[in-house]
Amino acid sequence: HPLGASGARILGKAATLLKRTEGEYALATMCIGGGMGIATILRRH
Incomplete structure (x- = not known):
């Protein structure tokens, strides 16, 4: 993956x-x- 894109991949x-x-x-x-x-919490609604 591109350098710095780990956050986008994880989310x-x-x-x-x-x-x-x-x-x-x-x-x-x-x-x-x-x-x-x-840390980030995602909520689906």
């Missing part, structure tokens, strides 16, 4: 799986370097 995959499994929530977490991280 895209989470959204796809959320729709495919008819789930309500998905959680995507990422390390952003330097001891930091980020």
Whole structure:
């Protein structure tokens, strides 16, 4: 994948799986370097 596109890949995959499994929530977490991280909760409605 292109450098810097990891976040888009992870969120895209989470959204796809959320729709495919008819789930309500998905959680995507990422390390952003330097001891930091980020988390995003997706909600399907």
